[in-house]
Amino acid sequence: MKHGVFWRLLFFVKPFRLWAFFAVAASLVIVGIDIFIAYFIKVLTNDAIDQNYSELFRHMIMVFGAVVCGVLFKYIAKFSSVKFSAKSLESIRNALTQHLQKTAVEAIENRQTGDIIARMTNDTYVVQNYFTHKFANLIYHPLVFISAIIVLAFINWQLVLITTLLTPIAIIASHMITKPIERHVKQLQEHLGEGNAVLHDTIGGMSIVKAFNARDRIVQQYETIMNEALSKAVEVEKRRAWLSPLTIFLQMTPVILCVVYGGYMAVQGEIGVSDLILFIYLLFHIGMSVAVIPDLIFSSKEASGAAGRMFEILDHPVEPTGSDVLKPNEAAEAVVEFAGVSFQYSEGSRILDHVSFTLPLGQTFALVGPSGSGKSTIFKLLCGYYEQQEGEVKLYGQQLRQLQLDELRSKIALVSQDTYLFPATIAENIAYGNARATMADIVKAAKMANAHEFIIALEKGYESFVGERGANLSGGEKQRLAIARAILKDAPILLLDEPTSALDTQSELLVQEALGRWMKGRTVLMIAHRLSTIAEADEILVLDGGRLVERGTHKQLLKQDGLYRKLVAESLSHDQGDLIEIG
Numbered sequence: 001m002k003h004g005v006f007w008r009l010l011f012f013v014k015p016f017r018l019w020a021f022f023a024v025a026a027s028l029v030i031v032g033i034d035i036f037i038a039y040f041i042k043v044l045t046n047d048a049i050d051q052n053y054s055e056l057f058r059h060m061i062m063v064f065g066a067v068v069c070g071v072l073f074k075y076i077a078k079f080s081s082v083k084f085s086a087k088s089l090e091s092i093r094n095a096l097t098q099h100l101q102k103t104a105v106e107a108i109e110n111r112q113t114g115d116i117i118a119r120m121t122n123d124t125y126v127v128q129n130y131f132t133h134k135f136a137n138l139i140y141h142p143l144v145f146i147s148a149i150i151v152l153a154f155i156n157w158q159l160v161l162i163t164t165l166l167t168p169i170a171i172i173a174s175h176m177i178t179k180p181i182e183r184h185v186k187q188l189q190e191h192l193g194e195g196n197a198v199l200h201d202t203i204g205g206m207s208i209v210k211a212f213n214a215r216d217r218i219v220q221q222y223e224t225i226m227n228e229a230l231s232k233a234v235e236v237e238k239r240r241a242w243l244s245p246l247t248i249f250l251q252m253t254p255v256i257l258c259v260v261y262g263g264y265m266a267v268q269g270e271i272g273v274s275d276l277i278l279f280i281y282l283l284f285h286i287g288m289s290v291a292v293i294p295d296l297i298f299s300s301k302e303a304s305g306a307a308g309r310m311f312e313i314l315d316h317p318v319e320p321t322g323s324d325v326l327k328p329n330e331a332a333e334a335v336v337e338f339a340g341v342s343f344q345y346s347e348g349s350r351i352l353d354h355v356s357f358t359l360p361l362g363q364t365f366a367l368v369g370p371s372g373s374g375k376s377t378i379f380k381l382l383c384g385y386y387e388q389q390e391g392e393v394k395l396y397g398q399q400l401r402q403l404q405l406d407e408l409r410s411k412i413a414l415v416s417q418d419t420y421l422f423p424a425t426i427a428e429n430i431a432y433g434n435a436r437a438t439m440a441d442i443v444k445a446a447k448m449a450n451a452h453e454f455i456i457a458l459e460k461g462y463e464s465f466v467g468e469r470g471a472n473l474s475g476g477e478k479q480r481l482a483i484a485r486a487i488l489k490d491a492p493i494l495l496l497d498e499p500t501s502a503l504d505t506q507s508e509l510l511v512q513e514a515l516g517r518w519m520k521g522r523t524v525l526m527i528a529h530r531l532s533t534i535a536e537a538d539e540i541l542v543l544d545g546g547r548l549v550e551r552g553t554h555k556q557l558l559k560q561d562g563l564y565r566k567l568v569a570e571s572l573s574h575d576q577g578d579l580i581e582i583g
């Protein structure tokens with residue numbers, strides 16, 4: 001097991017060391033019982049040779065008692081290691097989940113969901129299995145080996161030499177056989193993760209896959225990944241297949257050698273019959289302990305590979321959070337301020353180039369610009385998903401990067417283009433942004449978002465369960481739920497990323513009206529393409545290639561012969577029905 005992985009595992013298992021201690025203590029008792037039984041085998045043999053049947057009977061009862069105790073302690077050892085592994089892995093899984101919540105958006109935005117899920121399920125399962133089934137063996141077998149060798153050394157050192165001769169061979173052979181296991185297991189788990197990712201994406205985009213007749217391509221992609229996984233699994237199993245003959249060889253060879261050599265010594269009178277029987281009995285224990293070496297090394301490498309992948313999740317950088325509490329300050333000159341902000345994603349070119357603007361309290365601003373001009377990126381910076389490389393972003397005069405992220409996000413309500421619905425009821429989905437919301441609050445928000453009517457028309461109303469992707473709802477219905485959720489959050493800053501893009505004209509008008517009422521007194525920044533929405537904003541910010549090129553009211557901007565006027569003209573030529581006043 002690699003050092004880094006070992007220490008990390010140790011960190012997580014440490015709090016549950018009491019269970020590990022029970023497992024170790026029980027294993028120690030089992031070893032003691034095994035040696036006790038071994039000794040009594042010799043005593044029983046002598047009783048039989050001396051034809052002392054009353055003693056033989058008494059000793060047999062003692063051995064039987066020891067066997068029963070052995071079973072009991074084996075149960076304790078197993079139970080303790082199961083508890084130890086389950087609790088340790090629960091703590092690791094919790095740490096992974098918590099870390100994932102704190103992980104910077106940047107670190108996982110481009111990762112495949114299925115791969116992350118595979119690391120948190122398949123890989124943790126491999127590690128848990130290792131702790132459950134191998135942990136007790138890691139303690140028991142070395143202890144049995146050492147104790148048996150000590151006892152045997154008192155009887156005959158030559159036989160001990162023959163017995164231990166195979167131990168280094170077992171270790172070297174095991175290392176040779178299991179050498180590439182860690183790598184193979186890592187690759188195998190990676191392929192399984194990729195397969196998971198394809199399945200996850202396919203289920204998510206089932207309708208698109210069907211619409212584009214992409215089934216065959218997806219099946220082929222999945223098959224290719226699974227074939228690679230299979231070839232790795234075969235590599236692993238080919239290595240594992242060596243373990244069985246090696247185990248038999250390691251277990252049987254010392255026994256055969258000792259029976260032959262020990263028999264010879266017994267005939268020569270150099271060793272007693274009872275000693276020889278004791279020797280052969282203990283030899284089975286030693287043989288077993290030597291024989292499990294390959295399996296233990298194999299499993300340790302397998303677990304190490306899986307644990308390494310699992311811990312990579314913990315290596316994702318977390319979102320940097322400040323310590324200041326955001327204090328919405330009515331007297332602040334600007335609620336939002338961008339001062340010379342430049343930004344680029346870790347890969348690629350500059351997306352925002354010295355952008356500066358201020359948004360005073362209680363006004364509505366529309367952010368317009370061609371596709372890819374950086375509008376959503378401004379939202380991402382405001383939500384603290386990313387940090388600008390140059391310039392300053394301030395909220396109520398406070399530096400955003402010095403604010404506590406939870407605090408910051410509690411003051412912002414975001415309605416994005418793609419509505420994410422949690423796998424929960426409609427009521428729970430609306431109440432997500434406000435844990436203290438009552439049912440009356442939820443219904444009020446739904447009514448404001450023009451969602452109440454369609455909700456109560458559902459069989460279970462507000463208690464209807466919404467699947468992961470809200471498949472049983474239309475795009476417009478999902479969008480209205482997202483708006484209701486944002487309304488209930490009651491935040492002073494609203495970020496609306498085309499909040500009505502999936503609505504028909506009728507619903508849009510109703511939602512616009514509701515939004516208009518709700519937006520009063522709040523500072524709103526919205527990305528919008530519909531001219532009717534944009535024209536009503538107090539001010540319009542025009543972005544082009546990451547630069548803020550124009551700023552003003554609809555009328556002012558139309559008077560300038562700039563990008564805004566061009567965008568409006570293009571939009572009108574596409575949408576004749578959009579009634580706005582030009583110039």
Ligand SMILES: Nc1ncnc2c1ncn2[C@@H]1O[C@H](COP(=O)(O)OP(=O)(O)OP(=O)(O)O)[C@@H](O)[C@H]1O
Nearest residue numbers: 109345347348351370371372373374375376377378
């Ligand atoms: N996570 C990311 N990593 C790298 N580049 C990104 C990332 N997200 C966006 N970009 C790039 O940044 C640029 C600006 O994207 P952004 O989403 O801010 O544009 P937008 O103006 O909102 O576009 P649209 O109107 O089409 O939604 C685009 O060229 C996009 O490809």
